[in-house]
Amino acid sequence: MIIDCHGHYTTAPRALVDFRERQKAAFAAGAVGGLDTKIRISDDEIRESLESKQIRIQAERGVDLTLFSPRAAHMAHHVGDAAASELWTRHCNDLIHRAVSLYPDRLVGVCQLPQSPGVSPANCIPELVRCVEELGFVGCNLNPDPTDGYWTDPPLTDRHWYPLYEKMVELDVPAMVHTSCSCNPNFHFTGAHYINGDTSAFMQFLDSDLFKDFPTLKFIIPHGGGAVPYHWGRYRGLAQNMGRPPLDALMKNVFFDTCVYHQPGIELLMTVVPPENILFGSEIVGAVKGIDPTTGYNYDDTKRYIDAVAWLPPQTRSKVLSGNALQVYGRLRRQLQAQGVPVPG
Amino acid sequence: MIIDCHGHYTTAPRALVDFRERQKAAFAAGAVGGLDTKIRISDDEIRESLESKQIRIQAERGVDLTLFSPRAAHMAHHVGDAAASELWTRHCNDLIHRAVSLYPDRLVGVCQLPQSPGVSPANCIPELVRCVEELGFVGCNLNPDPTDGYWTDPPLTDRHWYPLYEKMVELDVPAMVHTSCSCNPNFHFTGAHYINGDTSAFMQFLDSDLFKDFPTLKFIIPHGGGAVPYHWGRYRGLAQNMGRPPLDALMKNVFFDTCVYHQPGIELLMTVVPPENILFGSEIVGAVKGIDPTTGYNYDDTKRYIDAVAWLPPQTRSKVLSGNALQVYGRLRRQLQAQGVPVPG
Numbered sequence: 001m002i003i004d005c006h007g008h009y010t011t012a013p014r015a016l017v018d019f020r021e022r023q024k025a026a027f028a029a030g031a032v033g034g035l036d037t038k039i040r041i042s043d044d045e046i047r048e049s050l051e052s053k054q055i056r057i058q059a060e061r062g063v064d065l066t067l068f069s070p071r072a073a074h075m076a077h078h079v080g081d082a083a084a085s086e087l088w089t090r091h092c093n094d095l096i097h098r099a100v101s102l103y104p105d106r107l108v109g110v111c112q113l114p115q116s117p118g119v120s121p122a123n124c125i126p127e128l129v130r131c132v133e134e135l136g137f138v139g140c141n142l143n144p145d146p147t148d149g150y151w152t153d154p155p156l157t158d159r160h161w162y163p164l165y166e167k168m169v170e171l172d173v174p175a176m177v178h179t180s181c182s183c184n185p186n187f188h189f190t191g192a193h194y195i196n197g198d199t200s201a202f203m204q205f206l207d208s209d210l211f212k213d214f215p216t217l218k219f220i221i222p223h224g225g226g227a228v229p230y231h232w233g234r235y236r237g238l239a240q241n242m243g244r245p246p247l248d249a250l251m252k253n254v255f256f257d258t259c260v261y262h263q264p265g266i267e268l269l270m271t272v273v274p275p276e277n278i279l280f281g282s283e284i285v286g287a288v289k290g291i292d293p294t295t296g297y298n299y300d301d302t303k304r305y306i307d308a309v310a311w312l313p314p315q316t317r318s319k320v321l322s323g324n325a326l327q328v329y330g331r332l333r334r335q336l337q338a339q340g341v342p343v344p345g
Numbered sequence: 346m347i348i349d350c351h352g353h354y355t356t357a358p359r360a361l362v363d364f365r366e367r368q369k370a371a372f373a374a375g376a377v378g379g380l381d382t383k384i385r386i387s388d389d390e391i392r393e394s395l396e397s398k399q400i401r402i403q404a405e406r407g408v409d410l411t412l413f414s415p416r417a418a419h420m421a422h423h424v425g426d427a428a429a430s431e432l433w434t435r436h437c438n439d440l441i442h443r444a445v446s447l448y449p450d451r452l453v454g455v456c457q458l459p460q461s462p463g464v465s466p467a468n469c470i471p472e473l474v475r476c477v478e479e480l481g482f483v484g485c486n487l488n489p490d491p492t493d494g495y496w497t498d499p500p501l502t503d504r505h506w507y508p509l510y511e512k513m514v515e516l517d518v519p520a521m522v523h524t525s526c527s528c529n530p531n532f533h534f535t536g537a538h539y540i541n542g543d544t545s546a547f548m549q550f551l552d553s554d555l556f557k558d559f560p561t562l563k564f565i566i567p568h569g570g571g572a573v574p575y576h577w578g579r580y581r582g583l584a585q586n587m588g589r590p591p592l593d594a595l596m597k598n599v600f601f602d603t604c605v606y607h608q609p610g611i612e613l614l615m616t617v618v619p620p621e622n623i624l625f626g627s628e629i630v631g632a633v634k635g636i637d638p639t640t641g642y643n644y645d646d647t648k649r650y651i652d653a654v655a656w657l658p659p660q661t662r663s664k665v666l667s668g669n670a671l672q673v674y675g676r677l678r679r680q681l682q683a684q685g686v687p688v689p690g
Contacts, residue, residue, distance in 0.1 A: 144531070150495065151531045158530075185503075186489070186496045191548035191583050196541040203536035221634075223579075227540045227572030233607025237633035237644035238536050260580025264616045271609045288582035298583035327646045 007066035013167030041257035069110035077146040082116035089114040104339035109137035122163035149184030157208035172330035174218035199228025224260035257281030266305035351626030352411035414455035422491040423599035427461035449684035454482035467508035487520035495528030517675035519563035543571025569605035602626030611650035
């Protein structure tokens with residue numbers, strides 16, 4: 001069973017985006033409460049949007065299952081206020097649930113959170129609980145910068161975030177650290193803001209005792225860990241200089257996906273990061289579209305790069321492609337069984 | 346001749362920092378103009394600070410020459426105002442000039458610029474001209490975020506920066522894109538802010554026509570290019586998706602140093618980036634101190650990693666270790682001759 005831990009519903013039917021535009025207009029007019037919250041999307045529209053893209057590509061690439069969440073760039077937590085974020089988030093998560101219900105052998109849900117700049121992440125707890133306990137989701141996406149480009153909220157290691165972490169631990173769900181769009185012209189969203197968010201989060205973890213307070217809290221850092229594996233020596237050296245424990249000490253809590261879109265990058269990741277800490281991911285349908293003319297295959301066909309790492313022992317490949325996801329997402333095995341999917345091992 | 350393009354005077358005598366503290370206090374008290382601007386540092390103090398560190402380490406590692414600039418973390422452009430930045434910058438650059446004058450066969454100067462948040466970089470032109478024409482400096486460090494962590498000034502590709510670029514082109518001096526300290530608790534300075542600055546700058550360049558306007562403008566992106574080489578496939582794919590030219594189109598203008606502190610990172614850099622675009626750098630005395638227990642050598646002894654890339658053709662190694670620096674820093678050859686140093690080739 002091959003599990004892609006990183007997929008977003010980027011091809012959601014247009015009615016979802018139309019709702020968001022109406023919501024923004026209503027918010028600007030001071031009338032969020034009065035907004036018609038219905039979004040009319042038929043099951044056939046969902047099927048069409050998935051079978052033409054997500055489900056088709058999974059099948060073509062031999063991927064069995066994707067941990068599927070709302071489109072990251074559209075979380076846009078800076079928009080409106082906490083109530084607007086909550087309304088939008090519920091709609092996005094409900095749509096994921098409908099997609100999962102239509103393809104329970106292909107998708108498992110991961111939720112967006114109703115974050116809002118300057119607002120305690122405790123406000124996310126009800127939606128997290130709803131998604132996990134009622135909708136069967138197995139993880140969440142956590143935006144380390146709800147301002148979407150100006151980074152004025154506290155770092156992920158601040159007590160500001162602790163109420164949410166307590167609930168994540170209680171529910172046994174990890175978070176993927178994932179920024180959203182960027183309002184800052186200095187940061188292209190997929191070319192800089194995503195990667196900077198990954199790098200910054202790792203360094204925050206390195207420089208804190210967060211995992212002393214939460215020994216079972218787990219984060220997946222996407223996009224191959226940002227800059228971190230490339231600078232693994234820098235981070236080992238910084239930990240040493242700063243009197244912090246070696247990076248090994250983070251490896252029960254911090255994981256990396258494989259959204260690195262060329263062979264040398266994947267080889268580096270596999271060389272420096274412990275194999276238990278790497279989860280197959282591709283971020284389809286995605287951040288980087290198109291066919292790499294140097295290979296003739298899609299940039300984001302990351303399974304192909306992993307398959308091509310000749311020196312990777314079969315057991316390691318198996319861990320990366322599925323075993324690690326089943327470990328890190330503590331509810332995944334049960335949820336798959338609940339969705340009627342047999343799980344090996 | 347082995348040329349390290351990236352060294353900062355991190356061991357400057359204490360009187361320099363003491364001055365900065367007095368300056369901050371004076372600024373806080375509204376009295377910058379009345380500040381005693383004398384800094385008393387003897388030649389012997391400079392010799393001692395260099396021979397115990399910079400010059401000794403260069404000799405130990407077989408590095409002939411370092412392009413030497415003021416300490417990056419202490420540029421701190423957010424402090425005070427443009428006048429305070431200018432005063433501080435002049436002192437820092439003057440001290441580099443004194444160091445170079447004492448070790449003209451070992452050091453060549455690169456200047457700090459008197460940037461200030463919200464102020465046109467045109468204000469940097471007089472100091473750049475002074476450093477290049479009077480002091481014999483061959484490049485400058487350009488902070489892409491003069492706010493030091495909040496990124497509210499325009500991207501490097503904005504016309505805001507053009508007056509400075511015009512002067513850089515006229516003088517034939519490149520800039521190393523180098524952030525300074527971080528006031529933002531989300532960004533550790535050497536662990537996140539530096540690397541994010543590198544990544545962001547590259548993506549800004551990719552997404553603009555800056556080099557159509559300035560075909561001979563040159564930037565060195567330090568710290569191995571931030572996350573960029575690790576995500577080379579992502580950047581190739583983004584350029585393609587966005588209808589931008591292939592990355593090759595940037596390679597007359599954008600260069601990377603080798604401040605990557607482990608063997609696999611250097612191997613990746615050498616694998617993906619054209620050899621003409623890689624300049625040896627180590628950032629001593631530096632950002633990452635200490636001995637790597639896995640190798641028994643200093644993390645920042647980057648020449649050792651380059652030497653260990655077995656497949657690197659000798660001509661490529663030679664370009665990386667010196668030839669490329671002589672190309673990118675257009676005034677370097679003449680300046681070395683002016684300093685009485687014979688230059689091969």
